[in-house]
Structure formats: structure tokens, C-alpha cells
Amino acid sequence: MERPPEFDDVEVLGLDENEKEEELMQEIGSERRRQVLEVTGNSASKKLKVLPPQSSKGPIDCYFSPRPTVMGKNIRQTTIDENSLAKNELRERACVAIARWMYDVGIAFNAVNYDSFGEMIQAIENYGREIKPPSFHEGSVFIKSVDASDESKTAALLASLIEKELMEISLEKVVQVVKYNASNNVAAGRILEANFPHLYWTPCAAHCIDLMFEDIFKIHVFKETFRKAVELTGFIYGSSGVLNMLQKFTNGVELLRPGQTRFATAFITLGRIHLQKANIRKMFTSESWTTSKWAKEVKGKKCERTILSPAFWNHVVYALKVSGPLVRVL
Structure with missing residues (x-):
């Protein structure tokens, strides 16, 4: 069977008036193209105009993964072997990119075993290839601030304020506290390290350079x-x-x-x-x-x-x- 021609500008003549438009679309179409049928003159002459497909998604698409594309009638089907090879190549490239990022930032390889890693991959897939990576500031979360302007900023006060927040967040979720290098902050860090052996006080690198x-x-x-x-x-x-x-x-x-x-x-x-x-x-x-x-x-x-x-x-x-x-x- 011969492959159908490219339908960039096709004149279709002599169509039966009772023939359904859906059958015509199946004969010449593919879901990879959006086809518009315009009727010009009498019913014996119709012009088919092919336009590129729409790539936009609706709100409901946010909750479902994209479905595989079904090829149209009389169009050459991509074989399973060819599709598998292409998918394997794309997956290999994605794995290399992920691995290179993990090398650069020093992330342990077992991080991919976390459920949240799979959820991240799925969320990226659901959005599509147009997704914009998050910025540095989008990765941080502000929890709260405390007004201590009317109190003396002693080491004991700073340590107690931080300890209160540690309890609210949960101790097992916090491993590091980063603060300025002022003497009261350093002393507060030592108190926290003594009370919580798993905790590390780290001086602010920007403040050190300053x-x-x-x-x-x-x-x-x-x-x-x-x-x-x-x-x-x-x-x-x-x-x-x-x-x-x-x-x-x-x-x-x-x-x-x-x-x-x-x-x-x-x-x-x-x-x-x-x-x-x-x-x-x-x-x-x-x-x-x-x-x-x-x-x-x-x-x-x-x-x-x-x-x-x-x-x-x-x-x-x-x-x-x-x-x-x-x-x-x-």
C-alpha cells in the first residue's frame, strides 16, 4: 500500500453530500495534525486545509499523565521495536542529565529511592517539556519571625528561641542551624550542640566573607x-x-x-x-x-x-x- 501524500493544500472533488465528514477525516488525517474542512462554492467542491495541532492543555490535564498518541488510518505505524529504541535513548539521556546534576551538587545516589523523587519526576512529566526550573528562592520556605527587639540578645535567649522552633518543626527533621558569627550567636550554637548532639551550628559563609x-x-x-x-x-x-x-x-x-x-x-x-x-x-x-x-x-x-x-x-x-x-x- 502506498503512503498517502502530504496534505498541506489538497483539493477534494466530487464528494457525496451524504458522506460523513468523520470518515473523510479518518481517511486523510492523523491525530498529530488538526484538520479543518472548509466548504467553498457548491457541495461538489470542497477544500481541505491542514493546520498544526494545538499544544495547549486544559485544567483537567493537570491531574492525568499524557496518553499515547494513536496513529491515523492509512498512515505508516511506528513499530514497537522502533518506539522502544527511541524511548530507551530518551531515558538514557534523562538519566545521564540527572546523574550529572547529582555529581555536581554531591547528592547521594540512594536519594532516588525516596518516594518524593518519583513524585517529582511524575510532576515534571505531567506539566510537559515547557516547564521552567524553580529558582533558588523558590526552594526555600519561610516559617516565622520573632520580634525580640525589646530583649537583650544573649546567647541563652537566642538558644531558647531556636530550641522552641526546633520542637515545633520536629527534631529529626533539623540537622543544621546557620547563623551570623557574632559572639552571642556562636555561644547560642554551642548551647544547642550540647543539648542536641545530632545538631550542627554552622557560621554564615556570606557573613564570614563580609x-x-x-x-x-x-x-x-x-x-x-x-x-x-x-x-x-x-x-x-x-x-x-x-x-x-x-x-x-x-x-x-x-x-x-x-x-x-x-x-x-x-x-x-x-x-x-x-x-x-x-x-x-x-x-x-x-x-x-x-x-x-x-x-x-x-x-x-x-x-x-x-x-x-x-x-x-x-x-x-x-x-x-x-x-x-x-x-x-x-
């Missing part, structure tokens, strides 16, 4: 460089006129950008100042600046000397080389 930044700020050369950078950005952003003037030279690029922590923000701002070094120098040496009222102000003159000082830019590069690895880790 404390390292704070120590770097204490070095004289960095302290002076940061102070001058703060004066520069404060002067520029303190006047809309100066800010508008600078943005014409930087094509709208901002010098300030918030970071994960206060000290990281300062280093990131230094980096943006360095990237715009040429444009900032152009502004402070342009006629627009020299003829402006801000060039005659004390703060303006001070910022101009800073920008035109080779030593300032050398120290900026020095600071960025020291802080760069820490910023990337943070």
Missing part, C-alpha cells in the same frame, strides 16, 4: 581609596545636574550597584568606577564641567583632583585585585 572585607577596609591604602570613592559617588549622586552630565559620557551606566552585603557593595562600586575611568575623566576635563558651577565648589574641586590623580587609579586596581576573588565567592 567580615574579611571589613578587615581589608582597615588597611590604610584601601581605607583612603574607599573614602575617596565614597566622596566621589556622593558628590555625583548628590546633584542631579552632575549626574545627568556624567550619564551623557557613560551612556547611562550607573556607578552604584548594590551587592549582597554592605562591604561587597563598596568593592563592586569601585569596579564600576574603574570600568568607567575614561568616561569619568572625560567629563571632569570637558568644557561642560569646567564652565559649570560645580567645578567652582570645594567638593567639586576635590573630586576633580581625585579623578585626575594617577595614584588613586593605581590604588583602585590594587583593591580590586585583592577583593576580586572574595567578591566572586560571595
Whole structure:
């Protein structure tokens, strides 16, 4: 039996008026295509127009797995062997992708034995290939907050507050408590570890790095460089006129950008100042600046000397080389 032609634009002539449209659709159709029959002229002439299938799902589809597709009449059927080979190949690719992810994050292989793992796979299948992976913040859950602003933040108080939450959540479900490195937090962690031997207190990595930044700020050369950078950005952003003037030279690029922590923000701002070094120098040496009222102000003159000082830019590069690895880790 010959394979049917492609029905992209087919003229069907001489159809019997009493012939059912469903039989015509079965003869030429497949559930992989949505077919629309348009009647043009008299009943002796009909035009068949084939459109792509709809891929949208209705609300009820959320509760059922997709059913296998049934091939249409007179269309070449995919054999069981071919289908099995394709399925095996797709499954192998999926298993490799899952395994690579487990290698990257260090997940134990027996994690796949949990019922929740199978439920996750089933949920992904039910949604379909268009699913968007969850973000970092979608994986965390906020339980509650406690207002302790009117009490002294002693180690005993912090330990008691955390212990209360541990009891509500269930001890067997908690193995780690992450807190800042302040002395009272460290002492609270020691109390919790003594009361619950299975529990681990872990210092916040971001806070550790932030404390390292704070120590770097204490070095004289960095302290002076940061102070001058703060004066520069404060002067520029303190006047809309100066800010508008600078943005014409930087094509709208901002010098300030918030970071994960206060000290990281300062280093990131230094980096943006360095990237715009040429444009900032152009502004402070342009006629627009020299003829402006801000060039005659004390703060303006001070910022101009800073920008035109080779030593300032050398120290900026020095600071960025020291802080760069820490910023990337943070």
C-alpha cells in the first residue's frame, strides 16, 4: 500500500453530500495534525486545509499523565521495536542529565529511592517539556519571625528561641542551624550542640566573607581609596545636574550597584568606577564641567583632583585585585 501524500493544500472533488465528514477525516488525517474542512462554492467542491495541532492543555490535564498518541488510518505505524529504541535513548539521556546534576551538587545516589523523587519526576512529566526550573528562592520556605527587639540578645535567649522552633518543626527533621558569627550567636550554637548532639551550628559563609572585607577596609591604602570613592559617588549622586552630565559620557551606566552585603557593595562600586575611568575623566576635563558651577565648589574641586590623580587609579586596581576573588565567592 502506498503512503498517502502530504496534505498541506489538497483539493477534494466530487464528494457525496451524504458522506460523513468523520470518515473523510479518518481517511486523510492523523491525530498529530488538526484538520479543518472548509466548504467553498457548491457541495461538489470542497477544500481541505491542514493546520498544526494545538499544544495547549486544559485544567483537567493537570491531574492525568499524557496518553499515547494513536496513529491515523492509512498512515505508516511506528513499530514497537522502533518506539522502544527511541524511548530507551530518551531515558538514557534523562538519566545521564540527572546523574550529572547529582555529581555536581554531591547528592547521594540512594536519594532516588525516596518516594518524593518519583513524585517529582511524575510532576515534571505531567506539566510537559515547557516547564521552567524553580529558582533558588523558590526552594526555600519561610516559617516565622520573632520580634525580640525589646530583649537583650544573649546567647541563652537566642538558644531558647531556636530550641522552641526546633520542637515545633520536629527534631529529626533539623540537622543544621546557620547563623551570623557574632559572639552571642556562636555561644547560642554551642548551647544547642550540647543539648542536641545530632545538631550542627554552622557560621554564615556570606557573613564570614563580609567580615574579611571589613578587615581589608582597615588597611590604610584601601581605607583612603574607599573614602575617596565614597566622596566621589556622593558628590555625583548628590546633584542631579552632575549626574545627568556624567550619564551623557557613560551612556547611562550607573556607578552604584548594590551587592549582597554592605562591604561587597563598596568593592563592586569601585569596579564600576574603574570600568568607567575614561568616561569619568572625560567629563571632569570637558568644557561642560569646567564652565559649570560645580567645578567652582570645594567638593567639586576635590573630586576633580581625585579623578585626575594617577595614584588613586593605581590604588583602585590594587583593591580590586585583592577583593576580586572574595567578591566572586560571595
